[in-house]
Amino acid sequence: MPEKFDVIVVGAGPAGTSCAYTCAKNGLKVLQIERGEYPGSKNVMGGVLYRKQMEEIIPEFWKEAPLERPVVEQRFWMMDKESAVSFGYKGLEWAKEPYNNFTVLRAKFDQWFAGKGVEAGVLLINETVATECIVEDGKVVGIKTDRPDGEVYADVTVLADGVNSLLGKQLGFHKEFRPDEVALTVMEVINLSKDKINDRFNLEDNQGCTIEIFGDSTKGNLGTAFIYTNKESINIGVGTTLSSMISSRMKPYDLLDYLKNHPMVRNLIGGGEPAEYLAHLIPEGGYHSVPKVAGNGVLVVGDAAQLVNAIHREGSNMAMASGRMAAETIMEAHQAGDFSHEFLNAYRDKLYDSFIIKDLKKYKNATHVFEHNPQYFKEYVPMLNRAASKFFTVDGSSKKTKQKQIIKTMTSEKGTIKLIKDVYKAWKAVK
Amino acid sequence: MHIVVCVKQVPDTKIIKINPKTNTLDRRSAPAILNPYDAHAVQAAVKVKEEYGGLISVLSMGPPQAVEIIKKSVEIGADGGYLITDRAFAGADTLATSYALFKALDRISKDKPIDLIICGKHAIDGDTGQVGPGIARRLDIPPITNVIEISDIDLKIRKVRVKRKIINGYERIETGLPCLLTVEKEINPIEYSPLPNMIRAARYQPVIWAVSDLDEVDRTQLGLKGSPTIVGKMFTPPKPEGGHVLEGTPSEQAGQIVEVLLKNKELFSVN
Numbered sequence: 001m002p003e004k005f006d007v008i009v010v011g012a013g014p015a016g017t018s019c020a021y022t023c024a025k026n027g028l029k030v031l032q033i034e035r036g037e038y039p040g041s042k043n044v045m046g047g048v049l050y051r052k053q054m055e056e057i058i059p060e061f062w063k064e065a066p067l068e069r070p071v072v073e074q075r076f077w078m079m080d081k082e083s084a085v086s087f088g089y090k091g092l093e094w095a096k097e098p099y100n101n102f103t104v105l106r107a108k109f110d111q112w113f114a115g116k117g118v119e120a121g122v123l124l125i126n127e128t129v130a131t132e133c134i135v136e137d138g139k140v141v142g143i144k145t146d147r148p149d150g151e152v153y154a155d156v157t158v159l160a161d162g163v164n165s166l167l168g169k170q171l172g173f174h175k176e177f178r179p180d181e182v183a184l185t186v187m188e189v190i191n192l193s194k195d196k197i198n199d200r201f202n203l204e205d206n207q208g209c210t211i212e213i214f215g216d217s218t219k220g221n222l223g224t225a226f227i228y229t230n231k232e233s234i235n236i237g238v239g240t241t242l243s244s245m246i247s248s249r250m251k252p253y254d255l256l257d258y259l260k261n262h263p264m265v266r267n268l269i270g271g272g273e274p275a276e277y278l279a280h281l282i283p284e285g286g287y288h289s290v291p292k293v294a295g296n297g298v299l300v301v302g303d304a305a306q307l308v309n310a311i312h313r314e315g316s317n318m319a320m321a322s323g324r325m326a327a328e329t330i331m332e333a334h335q336a337g338d339f340s341h342e343f344l345n346a347y348r349d350k351l352y353d354s355f356i357i358k359d360l361k362k363y364k365n366a367t368h369v370f371e372h373n374p375q376y377f378k379e380y381v382p383m384l385n386r387a388a389s390k391f392f393t394v395d396g397s398s399k400k401t402k403q404k405q406i407i408k409t410m411t412s413e414k415g416t417i418k419l420i421k422d423v424y425k426a427w428k429a430v431k
Numbered sequence: 432m433h434i435v436v437c438v439k440q441v442p443d444t445k446i447i448k449i450n451p452k453t454n455t456l457d458r459r460s461a462p463a464i465l466n467p468y469d470a471h472a473v474q475a476a477v478k479v480k481e482e483y484g485g486l487i488s489v490l491s492m493g494p495p496q497a498v499e500i501i502k503k504s505v506e507i508g509a510d511g512g513y514l515i516t517d518r519a520f521a522g523a524d525t526l527a528t529s530y531a532l533f534k535a536l537d538r539i540s541k542d543k544p545i546d547l548i549i550c551g552k553h554a555i556d557g558d559t560g561q562v563g564p565g566i567a568r569r570l571d572i573p574p575i576t577n578v579i580e581i582s583d584i585d586l587k588i589r590k591v592r593v594k595r596k597i598i599n600g601y602e603r604i605e606t607g608l609p610c611l612l613t614v615e616k617e618i619n620p621i622e623y624s625p626l627p628n629m630i631r632a633a634r635y636q637p638v639i640w641a642v643s644d645l646d647e648v649d650r651t652q653l654g655l656k657g658s659p660t661i662v663g664k665m666f667t668p669p670k671p672e673g674g675h676v677l678e679g680t681p682s683e684q685a686g687q688i689v690e691v692l693l694k695n696k697e698l699f700s701v702n
Binding site for chain 2: 002124125128145146147148149150151
């Protein structure tokens with residue numbers, strides 16, 4: 001007779017573990033299924049973990065979690081072939097408690113986090129794939145796994161099975177993605193000594209830096225590149241929407257090579273030893289792509305629910321918050337003994353009432369606008385670089401003349417009306 | 432029928448790095464796993480249990496985190512397991528290890544007599560293959576090494592028949608129970624564990640014993656004190672040099688090989 005649990009969580013990433021941990025901590029009987037050899041072995045992100053949403057699950061986690069460096073500086077580059085316009089913020093208040101965010105290596109972090117779940121009472125099973133939900137009378141009552149005698153039952157099944165949620169598709173919650181709804185990101189972890197990192201990025205031992213790069217980092221396609229400092233390694237990666245990759249016939253690894261050899265980048269990572277190569281799909285469809293997140297006996301969290309804010313590179317924090325909200329709803333359902341769609345829909349309300357869906361709504365058209373107007377990355381970034389070069393080059397002409405010349409080139413290149421339209425369109429997309 | 436499988440936690444030598452200065456294994460560089468031969472030993476015990484019934488216990492000596500390999504053994508199908516862990520065991524060579532395991536087996540057999548002990552043929556970190564036979568010697572039971580098949584067990588007359596690998600072939604051996612077998616990987620493939628085993632393993636807490644839990648232990652035979660082995664020197668073997676790479680189409684290369692072999696008959700003389 002297959003065993004029955006209060007909750008089955010499919011997936012041991014930040015969303016799944018937040019949910020499993022919170023449920024177990026509150027006394028529920030939780031089974032967590034992970035397909036990888038260990039939690040984190042198959043999980044990929046650029047590497048920034050936000051303090052706030054993690055702290056809401058495990059207070060003062062920074063005292064024990066395997067973190068790399070607290071981020072004290074965030075830089076943004078608008079990069080052209082041999083130049084970059086940059087801005088950023090560095091503040092040493094971020095080097096102290098309570099911190100703002102941290103760089104992490106997911107293989108280590110996810111393992112630690114799932115370990116906290118196990119301490120709280122979660123039964124974690126690795127190397128097991130949940131192949132389908134068991135549906136009886138229109139209600140999800142458990143899952144089937146790829147193991148012999150692989151059926152197991154629960155009052156609630158939580159789908160935290162990641163961007164390509166096979167179980168979500170099986171239930172008809174969402175369809176196969178369109179190529180413009182997902183980004184393909186490839187990254188490398190490059191080992192580099194602590195001293196070199198500190199020197200090259202102007203840091204001290206317990207300080208980290210993040211650089212987000214737009215423009216030539218993706219050869220003008222919709223996407224970004226990033227460079228994050230760990231303790232003794234650097235995460236460098238680049239991602240663009242799958243649709244851009246298809247239309248421009250780019251190969252993701254070629255793009256990463258291009259970035260690593262870019263004159264603005266290569267000296268930051270020079271002499272380092274590539275230690276890991278990772279690739280993953282990232283759900284970037286935003287608000288319009290969020291699927292049904294609750295059903296009879298089932299909830300969807302994290303990437304499986306497409307909860308990623310591509311503009312602000314936030315995802316793991318949304319995953320964690322959604323996992324926690326799902327757990328809260330499950331506890332209420334457990335108390336009421338009601339696991340119906342109507343009851344579990346309280347989770348959807350929580351989600352839509354929180355920063356998660358509010359933020360996704362704010363940028364609901366942004367990806368679409370940038371995808372369909374390639375001029376922003378392809379033309380305006382180089383234009384901005386030319387303008388900056390002109391303005392900062394001392395050649396004897398007055399600053400006022402330079403300003404006039406810059407405006408004249410811009411308007412003559414694009415036409416005044418087109419320029420104003422584009423500025424308005426971009427502003428509207430992110431306002 | 433009570434089967435005890437002796438298992439060891441080892442660094443995954445497929446990934447491990449060697450510290451170029453000290454020539455020792457950098458154990459942090461590789462995850463700790465159940466010694467692959469021991470996994471086959473547990474699987475062999477599961478097969479025996481499926482056919483003849485009984486109880487499978489696993490036994491390991493190691494640091495507290497070695498409970499993980501006992502849980503792994505439960506995933507494969509062991510019923511339970513014992514870990515002996517104590518600072519007094521640290522630094523043990525094969526002699527001291529087999530003594531400590533012998534004492535633990537002695538203790539286990541007091542609760543339930545042991546009919547069969549199975550070990551992997553060797554651990555992939557040390558490659559000595561001495562601990563299994565060492566245990567058998569101390570228990571005064573027959574050791575059979577390099578077993579590739581457990582053909583038949585007769586519990587009435589307490590006999591076991593096995594097939595063991597030897598150079599250029601195999602032999603069939605019959606011996607009495609209890610006995611100790613060390614197994615090769617060929618004995619069986621590791622099966623994909625059923626989900627109920629996985630759930631049981633996730634919950635399972637092995638029995639943990641310190642030296643003080645064992646009976647009549649001579650502490651001078653434990654750990655570093657009980658280990659006469661001295662490691663004189665460690666080095667990374669030099670990469671082989673010389674050799675000759677054949678060129679041409681596969682059939683031309685085959686012809687060249689035949690020529691070389693005919694010229695150098697000692698290369699394929701059978702000893």
